[in-house]
Amino acid sequence: MKNQIKIIDLFAGPGGLGEGFSALETENGDFPFQIAASVEMEPSAHKTLTLRAFFRQFRGKEVPKEYYDYVRSGGRGDLDEVFSEYLEQLQAAKDETLGGPKALGSEDHDEIFQAIEDALKNHKGPTVVIGGPPCQAYSLVGRARNKGNKSYQPEEDARHFLYQEYLKVLDLVNPDVFVMENVKGILTAKVNGNPIFEEIQKDLRHPGKAVGNHGSDVEYDLYPLAVEIGKGRAKYSGKDFVIRAEEFGIPQARHRVIILGVRRDHQHKVPSSRLLGQWQTNELITADQVLYDLPSLRSGQTKVLKNDYQAWLDNLKKAEGHASLTPALRNAAKKYAREAGSRPSVDPGQGLPFVEQAEKNLQRMPEALQKWYLDKELEGVPNHQARNHMPEDLHRYFYASCYAEINEGLSPRSADYPDELAPAHKNWKSGHFADRFKVQSRHRVASTVTSHISKDGHYFIHYDPAQCRSLTVREAARIQTFPDNYFFEGNRTQQYVQVGNAVPPLLANRIAQVVLSLLCDRSHKIM
Structure with missing residues (x-):
């Protein structure tokens, strides 16, 4: 597809945000979003991410029987051997996930940035950066634990500043749009007595300048997704950025901070409305409806x-x-x-x-969720062990x-x-x-x-x-809205961690539809 929208997925985990974007299908059967690069450091999550990247090579096509055989086997076998007839697609998946686990803010920096540049080389269409820096330093539980550690100094905790790696990628890519997710605790976290969320917002508006690229004139406007957008309104309170997932058809009371950044040259396309408004509902989805x-x-x-x-x-x-x-x-x-x-x-x-x-x-189970979760070729469910x-x-x-x-x-x-x-x-x-x-x-x-x-x-x-x-892991994944054919690699403890840290893919899919509406204009016509 011409001018397909390329995605750079940072701190990707098992790929919840990326799944939501890449699974978005238009009425004429197109998949407008393509993940160009996913960055993840944890080995089991990276393997999950790579397997899903392989699955995505067949979006809109027939998924190979070998994929279902692998899932039904519980993930046994070397991927090169299991998918020996699809080595081209497997290599594309490995390229997408940078060939192995990579950590932003580490000695992997140059390799990651070069891979991102290579993935976007000759790309003429829109680009989107998605992801959320690890939240342990911001979460209320993490802060309570740190408070009990007399030697803990917030200003020395590198996790507080991993968002700066996100800023560096924004400066490198200059995406049309970015989506940044984190826990609610980020709204009240402080370093040296200063609220860190205010600092993050300031830096996100001018990412180039924030990382020392003073020649950059790229600026972004920041928008919440779940409250009314006012024309000419430049500032929103921290709580405006909180999305209560259950209000948008997700079977989970998951409340997270999600920032939509829109490059200034696209600002005129942001409607005066509640951006996720069309999916807001009072009909909550219960645990029984997705687990029964x-x-x-x-x-x-x-x-x-x-x-x-x-x-x-x-x-x-x-x-x-x-x-x-x-x-x-x-x-x-x-x-x-x-x-x-x-x-x-x-x-x-x-x-x-x-x-x-x-x-x-x-x-x-509502019919729309059946379509989202189920895969008739699977004939069962993976990762379902008490x-x-x-x-x-x-x-x-x-x-x-x-x-x-x-x-x-x-x-x-x-x-x-x-x-x-x-x-x-x-x-x-x-x-x-x-x-x-x-x-x-x-x-x-x-x-x-x-x-x-x-x-x-x-x-x-x-x-x-x-x-x-x-x-079970699968039940937790259902609550997180991962499709049943999404297989989690690693041991069971690692699988639970992957699911727990992820963004619900169905919520990400709703956000992707908002982003698509902002980018579909005459200069970036994709449908």
Whole structure:
């Protein structure tokens, strides 16, 4: 396609933002956005990114059977051997992801910048830079952790200044548009007592000058996506840049700062409206609507000699005995324990790197989401494997999910648990960890999926008491709106981290449509 819009994806992770842009399809079947270069430093995320880049080589075409075979195998085999008949497309994917993990702000700098220049060589159409610097230094959890470290000095934390690498790429590329994403904590973060978000905004308006290129006259106007845009309005408050993903059809209460930067020569094309307004909705998508069709699983148990199905059922029976605070709770516990054991000869299992599924019950999933998530060639779901949990934690999971079932989806707080289910740490009743165990309620929008899901599942308990477990990687990916044919590489912990750190691809797809509307004019006609 002539004048295709080229994307430079920075701090790409597994590729959530890039997936949303590259998957945008016009009414006449064109894919206007093409990722020219993706930069990611973590090896497992980079491998995920490369595999998806290979998949993208076949956008609008028939995806090779070998891709589905690889996913169904759980990612076994060397990519060069698995895709030996498609080495040209595989090489294009490797080129797109710079041939290996690369870190901005490191000794990889020259190689990254040269690769970006090469990827855009002879490109005459529009360019877009997307991405978000790592958020650990800005997140509230990260700042709380740093506050407890007496030797921590914010001005010495390089993560506070990784956005400057983003600025250097803006100065190199001079894109028509950029999209920068980060956590809400960036709005209140300070270095040397100065609010860092104000500094970031100032630098984003004049990226060349901010990085010392005083000959640069390229300037950007910064726009929020979820509030009304006023003609002639030059300044917005920090909270204006916060997008509440659940308000735009995402099944997750994910609130993030997203800045849309538009080069001054395009400023006249920005409409006076809420840019994401056409996707704003009061009809929230619940956890059940996007998880219900996935195969039921059970958890495993750690620190037990026997870890078979009967042992799990026996433990669930013990869990039932704790749920006796009220008649309603007792009845719910009996119901779900009985449901779990209704077919004791049929073990649902803990799942696998790929779980086969011939048919799906899709009555609860909106049709538009079915089109987004599902791939009939897949015949199952990857990355769907339940964790092992300590038996005592499974008692708490079972109690919490039964409690939520009879209390309109509310998770119990620490004061609501019977004493025999209290974990052995002194702060349990202090109020500081009142919601340490949280159910992703059936008929509510899910909580924010974060990288902490990789450490334990306590905050991500499945709503079905009969499954008594935390969410799998695939369920977390569904909540994050990754399509089912998106395979996450690495071990399970690495997969959870990738999913938790990503931008929801469906939200990115909505943003891509806004960007496309800004760039479709006579000089950049792409449709």
